[in-house]
Amino acid sequence: MSDKTIVGHAQPALSPLTVSADGRRLVTIQGEPFFYLADTAWTLPQRLKWDDALYYMNKRRMQGFTVIQIVALDPERDVDMRDPAGNSALQGGDLSKPNEAYFQYLDRLVQAAQDMGLYVMLLPVWGQLVVGESWGGSTFPETVTENNAYDFGRWIGARYRDRPHIIWCLGGDRQPIHKGIDYRPVWRRMAEGLANGVTGQNPRWDESSPAWRNLIITYHTCFEMETNEFSTMSYWSDDEAWISLILLQSGHGLMTASYWQVRAEYERSNPMPVLDAEPAYEQMPMNWPQLFPLHGDWIVRKRAYWSVLAGAFGHTYGHASVWCMISEKERNEVLSASWYEALTHPGAEQMTILRDFVESLSFERWVPAQSMVAHNAKCGHTCLDQHRQAALDRNGEFAIVYLTDGGSERVNLAYLSTPDVLGVWFNPRTAETTEPFDVRREPHGNLFEAPTQGPEQDWLLVLATNRDRLLRLSVRRTWANPLPSDDMSMIWAE
Known part of the structure; x- marks a missing residue:
């Protein structure tokens, strides 16, 4: 059976992105403004079968989202990291033995996003695979180490080197120094491997190089409860030549004044684009271990408008049922909506309004x-x-x-x-x-x-x-040409 493709509704070709001349935003290589509006879909490659994934991406593009954030290797919902067909991502859990069947499915998803006009922020691995510990306290062998990070980075970079719509991201919900252990050498080696795989060059992590200028790459951290640190640059410095964007993870707590961190990063002497890449998710518990109340759409709007007015070049939305793609059978007292139902919750629909607002007012001039x-x-x-x-x-x-x-x-x-x-x-x-x-x-x-x-x-x-x-x-705008039907058998053909 051949891969399915969009019938007669191809979107305009996506241009590679680069950092603007003033260092504060992303623009296309032609210099056109780009508003980064992402949805958090970390587990998409593992949790959604093909037709559901297509429906999800089509819905988000129609709502005006420009980016989806996903992870290639994410053990948070399934330590064996299986795709919907049951293929494990790694053979025997060995990073040097990626399972081709699993990555062929990821290939199709990445291609579908490109066809639909969506950029992809792709994390090669989730932080749990580096630190060997889940948020629940379970421990595992460290899958990604300083010895194998470069080779995997080079392998996955080469696999997607011709994809103009990928923004690379290391980390994955962990600070690079975790519980006193310095994992920065691991991430540096992976960054160097990515650079070689994507560009064919061999720059060092601390060496200014055209390879780093041609590779959009960043680090996704966590909100560190002990210190209240939540920026890419909390534990990195300007010596890290590979970092081209600053991500914040203002987290799911109720009382984070995220605008202060955006402003601090915006005013750095060495400017880099900054955005809040994981703010409070809609319908996420406000406190731990207490699970109620849940965040509504107000905090979604607050974090969004605080950020873009404080100097962020875009924003990321998240929903508690979407990042982990909760199925109908998995619904419970806390995660009461399936991923499908959650796609049209108020906060998501209000991100359409956000994009309409900022682009109506030439956000690149703010x-x-x-x-x-x-x-x-x-x-x-x-x-x-x-x-x-x-x-x-x-x-x-x-x-x-x-x-x-x-x-x-x-x-x-x-x-x-x-x-x-x-x-x-x-x-x-x-x-x-x-x-x-x-x-x-x-x-x-x-x-x-x-x-x-x-x-x-x-x-x-x-x-x-x-x-x-x-x-x-x-004036409300339509962000994408509608596909012919919500029936995916009508939208996609052999």
Whole structure:
């Protein structure tokens, strides 16, 4: 039987990505802006059979997602790392003996994502395979070591060297120094192997090289409870020439002021693009070991708008039932939705609104502008739900203020290029806007009052020097051409 392909609905060819000239964003190699909007689908290669995987990817592209984050070797749900047909990823658990049948299925998934216009952040291995310990405390032999990491990196890099839509990522929910043991040599060797497999060159991890500039690669960490560290750069330094992006894992706790970490990374003397690659998942428990209450869509929106207005080049969404692809039979009191049902939960649908909003307002021109607002953002964990986050167009043509719980805020309009501006309130829950209103600059700042106030009543205030820009906010866009039917037998043919 031949592989199935999309019938008559091929998406535009994906361009390789590179770091922008200012070091703060990803752009296509042609220099076009790229908004990174990812969904967390770590276990997709192991948990979803072919037609379900196609349905999942098609749904996400229709919702405006531009990236899916997946793992090639992930033991978190299945220590034998089997695909839906039962093929183990490794023969006898040996990293030097990858099972071709398993990786052929991963090949098909990677190709399908490309055909649908989705970039893939691909982790070669999950961190558990390096540290030999699960989050539940179970221990295992260390599958990935300093002795075999290079060869596997080279092998998988060569396998996908011609895929322009792959962003490489090491780590996988572990800090590189784990419980006092330094695993950085392992990850460095894997990075060097990837560079050789993808580019054919042999750069060292600490050596400036065209190979590293041509290879988008980063490190996915965890939220370290003991130290509250959650950045790629928590345990790495600028000597690591292989790192081209900074990921945050602000985690699933309720009280993380993630905007401070985004801002700190944005203001580094050696700038790199930064984004929150694993914030609080929708329907994830807020506390451990207590499992309730669960996160709703408000925290999803909070982390998203805080990040992109603080300087992130994109954002990642996650759902507790989707990252591990919970089946209908596996539903329980906590994971009450299957992956299929969870695809249309409010937080996911509101990511469509996020992309529409940022691209309507030329997000590539945003710069953080906290000094515009009077709100004291240094109140830490005592006022997260009252936080305000502001950004400004670099030419002073518009400004955006996110009011986490609505209410009022005083804004200094002196940063805008004209004394008289227009304003509008944008609802990030529904994409509805108020009628534009005229604003004349006041000498001590203008006080604005959102339409509502209180928990889950977040609003975006948009101030612009011309009406056309505000009118763009009311135009909803379709992010991908619809495929002919939800019936996958109609969409995909032999």
